[in-house]
Amino acid sequence: MIRVGLTGGIGAGKSTVAKTFIELGGHHIDADVIAREVVEPGTPGLTRLVAAFGTDILTADGALDRPALAAKAFVDDDSRRTLNSITHPLVGARTQELLDAAPDDAIVIQDIPLLVEANMAPFFHLVVMVHADTEERVRRLTELRGMPEADARARIAAQAGDEQRRAVTDVWLDNSGQPTDLAAASARLWERRLVPYEHHVRTRTAAIPDPELIAAEPSPATVNTRLTNRLWALAGANATAVDATEGAIRITARDRDAAAALAEALPPGGFAPVGEHRYASADPGRPATVEVSVGP
Structure with missing residues (x-):
């Protein structure tokens, strides 16, 4: 088994890469999905959030009102630490459950939007970054998702910058073109690097270096x-x-x-x-x- 950390800034096109890997047999673990699962109605996570932040973080039907929680949890560092102390262990435990359930020969794709910001890169066999420049991401967020431009730019600015991403990235997938181009590049990465890498790890054998892959190194320094x-x-x-x-x-x-x-x-x-x-x-x-x- 190998664990691949898949990440990229908002609007970069990470979902296209994830979809391609899943179609090729990847074992997908989505951090955003887990973060929602652990605070669904009836879960211990939601119960603890209500105890910490009050019943007004719930909607009328008892689900978590995320904007209401954000308004309380991000007002200061203490509140943010309280939120993280509740949700992070739950997300980690659920992630480990899914990892334990993966087959021995799995290529696990862990889809984590804030992988760089959370300093998680060293815990993966490989970190794959999906990139598009800021203006293209703003266009996608405003035209395809209906997000106000000011909000789109603020969310992009709040995430890690390109230099921070390159510093911890093993594979840099450029998504400035068409989705079909990104899907094709993802498929080549799967066959050329991820499949052999998993085989070598599982069989405890050293790899024969591939000059083309080595030349594509995004940050030699x-x-x-x-x-x-x-x-x-x-x-x-x-x-x-x-x-x-x-x-x-x-x-x-x-x-x-x-x-x-x-x-x-x-x-x-x-x-x-x-x-x-x-x-x-x-x-x-x-x-x-x-x-x-x-x-x-």
Whole structure:
């Protein structure tokens, strides 16, 4: 199994990519859908929101009135933290349930609008960004969704900018053309990179680097940072240091037990064993070698 984080700014066209991946067999997990599910009428989530913010956040039929909740939950940092303390654990638990239910050979597409803003990129095998420039997104939001232009521009401005997105992105899908072009690019990505990547992870085999995929790297300057962050996410407290130089990474394990734990964590995380304490990337678009040493 591999987990693909799919994201993009509002109006960028993320739904076209998600639809293509689903049609090709992707196991889709939509963060927005989950966020609505966990606060439906009769759920513990809605009960806790009412206890925290009052009954006037409900509609006449007992459902959550989202604008009314927003008016209360976003007035200050304390209120926002209260909201997040209720909803985030519920969303996380439901997401984990869906991940646990996915087949061993799944390519899981986790559709998360605020993936960049929430600093979630290191927890995925691959981050796919759907991009369109600001004016095109404003046009789509106003013409296709009927959103007032001022609202569209405000929502775009409130999200991460292009530089922030590029810094954490592994695949950049440009959606300045027709939806059919984006769907075709998504299908090529699926066949050329995601399917082989999942196979290599599941079989614990290193990938043969694909020069075309490597050349499409959207931000070469941040590759080492992304690899380091990914490995820290996999290693956690088992590592005391992770150092990367041009795709060659050294992890210093806390002790021998930690090195053994890393041997279990790295292969499903995208780094296949190729020798004693040595690992290589299972991603054909991201060559890298990892060596684990034991600290003093």
